[in-house]
Amino acid sequence: xxxxxxxxxxxxxxxxxxxxxxxxxxxxxxxxxxxxxxxxxxxxxxxxxxxxxxxxxxxxxxxxxxxxxxxxxxxxxxxxxxxxxxxxxxxxxxxxxxxxxxxxxxxxxxxxxxxxxxxxxxxxxxxxxxxxxxxxxxxxxxxxxxxxxxxxxxxxxxxxxxxxxxxxxxxxxxxxxxxxxxxxxxxxxxxxxxxxxxxxxxxxxxxxxxxxxxxxxxxxxxxxxxxxxxxxxxxxxxxxxxxxxxxxxxxx
Numbered sequence: 723x724x725x726x727x728x729x730x731x732x733x734x735x736x737x738x739x740x741x742x743x744x745x746x747x748x749x750x751x752x753x754x755x756x757x758x759x760x761x762x763x764x765x766x767x768x769x770x771x772x773x774x775x776x777x778x779x780x781x782x783x784x785x786x787x788x789x790x791x792x793x794x795x796x797x798x799x800x801x802x803x804x805x806x807x808x809x810x811x812x813x814x815x816x817x818x819x820x821x822x823x824x825x826x827x828x829x830x831x832x833x834x835x836x837x838x839x840x841x842x843x844x845x846x847x848x849x850x851x852x853x854x855x856x857x858x859x860x861x862x863x864x865x866x867x868x869x870x871x872x873x874x875x876x877x878x879x880x881x882x883x884x885x886x887x888x889x890x891x892x893x894x895x896x897x898x899x900x901x902x903x904x905x906x907x908x909x910x911x912x913x914x915x916x917x918x919x920x921x922x923x924x925x926x927x928x929x930x931x932x933x934x935x936x937x938x939x940x941x942x943x944x945x946x947x948x949x950x951x952x953x954x955x956x957x958x959x960x961x962x963x964x965x966x967x968x969x970x971x972x973x974x
Contacts, residue, residue, distance in 0.1 A: 786896060792821050795896055799873070805889035807874035807882075813840030817869035817897055825859075825969065826867045826903040827851065828894065830912040830944060831882050837875035842868045847945035851909070854945070858962050859969075867901050869894060871916050887916055898935070904972050905965060906937055910944030929961050931968075940965050 785798035796816050802808060815832040818841050827843075835845035843851045852863050872882045872890045894916070898906070908914040911924045917934045918941070920927065927941040942961040943954055 786893060789896060789900070792817070792897065792900055795893065795900065799893055802873070805874075805886045807872065807876060807886055810877055811874040812837045814873050815840055815842050815870060815875075816873060817867060818842060819863070819867035820865055821867065821901060823865065823867040823901055824904045824972070825861070825865075825907070825965070826869070826898065826901055826905070827855075827907045827909060828898075828913045828917065829868070829870045829909045831870045831872040832875040833879050833946075834875070842870050843945070846949055850945040850948060854958070854962060858959065859966055867897075867903065869897055871912050882912060887912065891916060898937070903937060905968060906934055906939045907962075907965060908939055908941045910947060913944075914941040928957070929964070931964070938968060940968075 786795060789795035789798050799814070799816070802814060811832075815836050819826075829843060829851075832842060833845050833847070835848070836842055842848070851868070855861050855863055855866055871894055872886050873893065876882050876886070906917065908917050914924050914927055915921060917939060918927070918932055924941060924943065928943060930941070932939045932941065940961055942958050943951075948955050948958060
């Protein structure tokens with residue numbers, strides 16, 4: 723083979739690999755699979771994480787990326803096996819609320835109660851969030867939309883790990899795109915840092931308006947943090963008052 727032909731084939735190969743990795747990056751997949759299996763799938767069975775074959779999984783036309791409703795997105799996610807959290811879950815916790823909500827809350831991940839019931843924020847922290855929504859803001863829980871960064875419970879409620887966040891992030895982004903809220907309240911470090919792509923501590927970010935894809939975003943503390951640090955409830959109330967003021971401005 724001549725040097726020219728060799729160089730041309732090498733260029734085609736590298737271009738193909740680069741495009742393949744770009745498609746994986748769109749879905750938040752950072753690691754390369756082995757033996758044609760999705761990594762962290764020890765069973766070796768075909769992974770139907772968002773439906774269809776691996777070729778469809780990496781395609782820009784993958785079902786999760788082209789879903790036009792939340793129902794279609796949930797169906798596309800299916801029995802997700804894209805990260806190791808799937809092995810310990812009872813239910814995948816997708817999200818709940820008004821699919822056309824003006825106000826959306828994004829938390830970290832399901833806890834024990836959420837994993838058992840398949841609904842976000844139903845435990846003690848969830849009761850506190852419900853009070854914030856109903857007693858603080860004056861809305862019904864079903865008027866807003868509530869979701870988490872990761873959809874499966876981390877073992878022992880530990881922090882989600884980077885690969886787990888990366889696996890779920892495309893689904894959260896698609897949820898936000900479909901709901902198209904006017905305001906997002908990001909609850910806690912992982913929600914804030916994931917949406918803002920920032921490593922700044924939440925103590926530096928909370929209480930100040932930011933934007934996510936043109937949507938106003940208010941970072942604040944997670945309700946679970948408030949259960950451990952009740953004195954900081956006053957700080958969250960200050961943040962929520964800014965949200966209320968902004969909602970009134972939007973409605974005027």
